[in-house]
Amino acid sequence: MKFTALFAFLGMISHPALSQEVIELEDIAGLHSAYVIPIHERNRVDVQVIILSGTYDEGEVSGIAHYTEHLAALSADKAVLQQPRQRDLNASTSPISIVHTNSGTPDEIDKIMSLSRAVLDTPELTVPFQLSEIDIVKREVFYKERVAPIRWLRRRSLQNLYGATSGRAEDPIGDIEQITIEGALDFHAQHYTASNTMIIISGDIDPSLAQQKLSEYFGDTETTRQVPDTWLDLHPTPGLHHVEKITSDRLLDDSISFSKFFEFPNPEDVLSMQASFFIASDIYNSHLNRALYLEGFIAQNFSQGSYLAVDGDLEYNAFLVPFEGVSLEEALAGLETAIANLQDATITSDEIAIARAKNVAYTKSLENSPRAYLDFFQNLGSDGLPPVSPSQFSQMIKDAPDSEVLRFIEAFASNSPTAAVLAKAN
Structure with missing residues (x-):
C-alpha cells in the first residue's frame, strides 16, 4: 500500500x-x-x-x-x-x-x-x-x-x-x-x-x-x-548499518536522510494488515517526533514516511535537519536511540485508541472529497489489492487488534538494516 x-x-x-x-x-x-x-x-x-x-x-x-x-x-x-x-x-x-x-x-x-x-x-x-x-x-x-x-x-x-x-x-x-x-x-x-x-x-x-x-x-x-514485481526480491544485506558523509552546495541546512528496512515473512492477509500498519505508523511517528523535536530538541525539521509492500516488506524513511549546535552525528545517534527505545516503551491501550480514532476520522473525511477518495482507491489498487472505500477501511481500522499494532511497533524498533546520509551544507 x-x-x-x-x-x-x-x-x-x-x-x-x-x-x-x-x-x-x-x-x-x-x-x-x-x-x-x-x-x-x-x-x-x-x-x-x-x-x-x-x-x-x-x-x-x-x-x-x-x-x-x-x-x-x-x-x-x-x-x-x-x-x-x-x-x-x-x-x-x-x-x-x-x-x-x-x-x-x-x-x-x-x-x-x-x-x-x-x-x-x-x-x-x-x-x-x-x-x-x-x-x-x-x-x-x-x-x-x-x-x-x-x-x-x-x-x-x-x-x-x-x-x-x-x-x-x-x-x-x-x-x-x-x-x-x-x-x-x-x-x-x-x-x-x-x-x-x-x-x-x-x-x-x-x-x-x-x-x-x-x-x-x-x-x-x-x-x-x-x-x-522483481523489485520485491531486492533486500538489504542483513546487519547493514551504512553511514555516508557528504558535503553539498545544494543544501540550505545540514541534513540527514535515513532509511530502515524490515519484513514480515509470508504475511497471510496484507490487506487487513494495512489497518494495523496505519495505527502503528501513527504511534511510532508520534514517539519519534516527540523524542527528537518536541522534547529532545535534536531536530528542527523532521519528516517521516513508511511503506508496506504486498509481501510484508516495510521501508521507513526519515529526513532530519538538526537544531543549531547539534552535529549530524549527534542527530543520527538521537534518531537511532529513539527508534531503539520503542522496544521498551509502554504503549498503552489508550494511546492505541487515540491513534485509531485519528485514523478513523481521517478515512471518513475522504468520503467528502472526490480527489481524496480517488487517491484512496488507487492507494490500495496500485499494489494489485482490491480497493476498499474509506468507510470500509475506517471499519477495518476500528477492528484492527491491538496485538497486531504492537507487533508492527516491535518489529519497527528491532535491529534491522539501515542506511544514513549525513549531508553537510557547503
Whole structure:
C-alpha cells in the first residue's frame, strides 16, 4: 500500500458520509481486475486505469515509466479528442504503479471509457512531438530536484540501503539522458497490458451500466502474463548499518536522510494488515517526533514516511535537519536511540485508541472529497489489492487488534538494516 506518514492528514467531516460500496465486476475479459464504486451523491464519473507497474519496474533506465505515462495519455487524447494536448494530463507515476484518470459527467461515460481504453493502445504520436515530450519530462524532474533536496538525499540513502541504483533505489537523474522513445514504447508493450491493468469506475453510475461499458470498451482485451514485481526480491544485506558523509552546495541546512528496512515473512492477509500498519505508523511517528523535536530538541525539521509492500516488506524513511549546535552525528545517534527505545516503551491501550480514532476520522473525511477518495482507491489498487472505500477501511481500522499494532511497533524498533546520509551544507 502506498501509505506514508506524510499522507496521514486529519480532516474535519463537514458533510454526511457518502455511501461507497466496492463491487467487483465479473466480465473483465483480459484485465487483471475491475471494480465499480457507485457514489450517486456526486454528479460525476471517474475511471481510473491503474497500470500495476511503476518506477521500481523500469529495469536499467529510470525515468522511462514517467515518460511512458506522458506518451500514453497524450496519445489517448489524440485518438479520442484529435488533439494530444487538448487537456491537462490527469495521470501520475509512483514507484509501484502508473494511474490514468478520466473524469466527466455521467452522460459523458462513453468519452471517458474511450479515453481510458486508448491508454492501453500503442502510443501513436509524431517523432518530433515525442522528442519534445522528453524535454518536458526532464524539466519536471529537474524542477522537483531543485526545490526538494529531500528527494535526492532519500534516493542516495536507499541506494546505499539496497546496494543498487534500480528497482527500490531508482535513479531518474542519473539516467535522464538515457530516456528514449524506443525505451518508452518497449515499457508500454511490456507493462500496459490488460492483465497488468486494474480498472476502477466510481461515481454516479449503476453497476449494471458499469459492467456494460467495461465489456463494450475492454471486452476485446486478451489475457497475458502478469508482469512480476522483481523489485520485491531486492533486500538489504542483513546487519547493514551504512553511514555516508557528504558535503553539498545544494543544501540550505545540514541534513540527514535515513532509511530502515524490515519484513514480515509470508504475511497471510496484507490487506487487513494495512489497518494495523496505519495505527502503528501513527504511534511510532508520534514517539519519534516527540523524542527528537518536541522534547529532545535534536531536530528542527523532521519528516517521516513508511511503506508496506504486498509481501510484508516495510521501508521507513526519515529526513532530519538538526537544531543549531547539534552535529549530524549527534542527530543520527538521537534518531537511532529513539527508534531503539520503542522496544521498551509502554504503549498503552489508550494511546492505541487515540491513534485509531485519528485514523478513523481521517478515512471518513475522504468520503467528502472526490480527489481524496480517488487517491484512496488507487492507494490500495496500485499494489494489485482490491480497493476498499474509506468507510470500509475506517471499519477495518476500528477492528484492527491491538496485538497486531504492537507487533508492527516491535518489529519497527528491532535491529534491522539501515542506511544514513549525513549531508553537510557547503
